[in-house]
Amino acid sequence: MSAEPILSIKGITKTFGGLKALVDVSFDIEKGDVFGIIGPNGSGKTTLINCITGFIRTESGQVRFRGKDITGWKPHKIADMGIARTFQIMRPYYSLPAFKNLIIPLWSPRARKTGGWRGGGKHGDRDTVAVDILEEIGFERDSRVPYKLASTLPTGYQKRLELARCMALRPDVIFCDEVFSGLSMSEIAGMVPLIEKMKSEGITLIMVEHRLRELFKVANRVMALNFGEKLTEGEPLDVIENKQVREAYLGSEGV
Amino acid sequence: MRKERIDRGLKVRTEGIYAINSAREILYLMGPRLLLIAGLLALPFVFEFAPYWKRVINIMCAYALLAIAFDFLANYVGLVCLGGAFFTGIGGYFAAIYNVNLGLPIYLSIPLATVSGALLCTFFLLPCLPLRGVYFAIVTLMYPLLFTRIIEALDIFGGTNGITGLDSFPNPYLEHYAIIIIALVFLFGMRRFVNQDVGLVLRGVKDNDQSVKASGINVTRMRIIAVFVASFIGCFAGAYIAHLYMWAGISLFALDFSIIPIASVVIGGGGTLVGAAIGAFILVPLSEILRAFGTFRIVIYCIVLTGFIVFKSEGIMIYLQRKYHQFERWVKV
């Protein structure tokens, strides 16, 4: 059991019209890991997530989830397997109130299977579960916030909503694409416990981040990318000491 | 001086949640709806002495249905369908084939044509559903043209002469009420539907299909459901028109069936469904009144349409809603 990593990526390559976005990237993720992916802008982090979660077709390489080959699957199938993801550019369902945003993942086949929505068949039930999840993720239940239109929420809440959407699926793995970016220090301070809570619930997290300091608080393994190539992988502190990584980051981030 | 908008007492601004205390407040909420229902149902009697306008009611309701279908697809699912005529054409031809060639009575041919037409439309639109952007719009614009040409070139289904001799409705009141009641049912049914969980997912698809995919839902399947629902409505309108005029032909694929519903939605107010219907209730009679001007009415019509798009893009419905729920006053700053 322990020999089998929950997610195993082998030799993923992707080019955009001559531009190499990813070159032969391979890594394994164990269950319960908080796995950080770092690298300067344009190093292919988001592309990597897109490839793994099926939003982009890879040219070569293989993605295995719990031993099962899921390469080239459609995104919704991959999500259905238990791999959730957030988006770097958040776009909640603007025309819906915050709690109604969660109806969509709760309606998905996976949520119905895993009991994210506990039967009953009554219309109101999903709403109740949705508000519960929002409360877990830091929306004040009795305030107006969960009932506001998603488009009127501040960025911090929108990020939380994005996480809540993942949580509603009861996933095994969550890819977080820059959840800390664009947030104030105090907002980040509010987010970190959420990540830790997820970790404690046994969810495997893969975090793409620029905010290294915050990332290193939670991550137990880190991989560095540059120009689509994997530079190194290992314990956070080892990675940051790596010469290549420092070169890649030089001047761009305050390490 | 500046204009201030204040909500009337009842409405709590949390989208759709009301606290109702009295019969008066219930009336406040239900009033407009009841007015619409009662008004529509009374129309055939109101126009008892203007039989021609009774005929306009039928066409008006048919256009309202098409407008609802367009509004639903465009503003709730994010698929802009420029080919409402595709639905009417398919629905109408099915009705004609069932009624004339297979000899089914009218009360079977219309429902059957609606269902089979919707299935066929959905089937033909399948290929462009996984795509984003303007492709759905272009394909739907092209399909009615293509079908016209195919029927013309292959000389099938009566060729350019069309199929005539469909049964008409057994009595004029049935004719009016069939369409009025169905229009009301679809109108309120669709309003309910878009707030159901399925409807919410569809609205999610419109806002952000990537995120819906990441939530483990097959977006293409959702779009298929939506297209089926819309083409169901459209095909019913088509089958009804075919029976109303006892005829089906290639001009059921005519551009007017695509353009007028869109114009109705623009004028009535997109994203409300009721607005779409109201737009049709305004535009179709307006176009009848302007009939005396010949082709000039198209000019007037287009200018009104452009005016609405440019200067009042919210449409009449949303404007009325605002006036109903809020009042305005000038305050000193």
Added chain:
Amino acid sequence: MELIVYGIINSITLSLVSLGFTLVYSISRVPNFAHGALYITSGYLTWTFLDKFAGFPYPLAILAGIGITSIVGAMIYQFILVRIRGMEISEIIATYAIGLAILEGLRWGGLRGMTFTLPAFFTGSVNILGASVDYQRLIIVGAGLLTFALLYLFTRYTKIGLAFRGIAQDERAAMMLGINSDMTAVVSLAIGSALAGFAAILLLPLGNIVVETGYNVLIFAIAVCVIGGLGSWGGVIVASFIIGFAQILTEAFISAHYQMVVALLAIIITLLVKPSGIFGKQKELEERV
């Protein structure tokens, strides 16, 4: 052999008709559904100058016709489209409505029947490779090729042309570099309308000026642009040749009345196989999520 000659003529005709539409779309991202109306407007104006003012020289009438059309195009943007810029569907509906208003207005104003036409520049015909071709069509081919060449040079070597390309590639970046996006859009609409007018002046002498042509022109322009890839100039030329030759070959070997079916099927197949068109780039961008 003659099929090739006719194919080339037909293709160049198509590309002339659709060039204005593409130009506008590629620069300002406005799908100008009033294209067909502008086409007819230019023809009708030229006719009016010729017919109503006796002794009006033909070249001057042409210039006036194209000029006024181009001003109309610019005004459509300046007064209407600028307010709904970026809302694609509104743009489609608005331009379509304007086009319809112009066309039906002309019809109402007296453009009915089939007695309106422009004189050909030269009459007579010549035999090329066994195909008999009239002079007007030779002029069309010549003028078409010249237009392509001029447009190519214009966008490569003039300042405003380069600005156009900049906007076409990345509007936001171009704006940061100080290119006025609204101004270029106005100019693009003016040039696009002028191109529509120019095509009309060349093509209308072949037939007569009727409102229906306006609708047909629009359909062909869209067809060509969809197959070639919206906003791609090279695509327009290639797609015109595909449709042009497909039509001629259908007529020669199958039957003329499948021409339109072939053209429409080509569109639908293109959309299914390569939705962005032959030279389109949108799919690639879209894939980046």
Added chain:
Amino acid sequence: MRKLMLAIIVLGAMGLLLPGLSYTAEPPIVIGAPLSTAFLYGWDAERGIKLAADEINAAGGVKVGAVKRPFKIEVIDTRDLEPGVPVSEALLGLEKLILEKKADFIIGGPVRSEAALAAMDLLNRYKKVSIITTGVLTPAYHKKVEGNYSKYKYCFRNTSHVGVMMGEFVTLLEDMRKNYGFKTAAILVQDVEHARKGGEAMQKALTDKGWTVIAPKIYPTGTTDYSVGLSDAGKRGAQILFLWMDMPESTILLKQWADMKLKSIPVGFVNAAEQPGFMKASGGKGESLIVNLVNGGNAPAKITPWTMKFVDAYKKKWGLEPEGYGTSSSYMAVYQLKDAIEKAGSTDPDKVITALENGDIMGVYGRMRFDKKTHQVIPSMDPKEGAVTGIIQWQKGKRVQIFPPKTAEGKVVLPPWMKK
């Protein structure tokens, strides 16, 4: 929403009030004319009908029983010839005439075949007698009457149809074969039902008579280039170009023909080439073209004494010659109706139908009688026997009647480049 309701009610009230016009002692007989007035076949029919009604009213009106009642014409634009307009729009227009304008009889359209066919059921429903006078050339129309007489007995047609026109064309072409030794024909038609059927029928008829016929080329509406078909016809030595088109682009075809100087003469039904203004529009390139105007009297000719009288009256009222198909027939239809009403002594549909069936008057284009079973006007080559056609040739920029022989004013002239 209340405002909206109010608006609807106000609109409705307007609709109610509109028909409430002045009431005179002798109420007029209302003739409804559903026409696509933005098109030749619409406006010329409108002018024909109005001319006839004015003449009749000036003479005191229609004698119904003991009283004289005037005709009142209500024209409505059905837009049915415009592309992109559904037939239901035309039918709604027809219903407006019947229900709101209280039309007693329908004369004129709908103009498009499919609209007219679809209108037959409506006419039965409202029991209104109608005479089709323009557009509609499909034989399906009178066949439908014959097929279900009791249902469609309200529908008459006093113009020709494809079947008859074919016979006339074949006779004309046979004449030309005798005179000039022509033996090869190419057929180019538009992709609409009646044209295609016409093309097929022509092919069959000519082949039977021993012609070499190049298989029909069918062009979709809106085709702008005919070079392939024309040069093909030229290469195979066609001396006759048989055309059947009612789209504006047919002018392109004629111009190409003239520019190519094809050694052939175009003959056929070409709607673009009917109007007097055609010569100018084609830049003189339509010379020698032979066009069928469907009925005599749509161009100046001496068919019956009435013909020139009609042409002159038309010129006086509208300032130009009758322009094309639909003028003389629409004019005659009003007179036929007048005759029938006077004979029936009432405006009761059934009585008028019987009277129309038995009607027999000498008209602008010959003797006007309806077939009792099909309600189709009886055609003939002889104006004394039935309705005659008006096939004209463009000669020196004028329309000259060349067929049928009994009414011909001139002979067929070949294009200059065909003369050896």
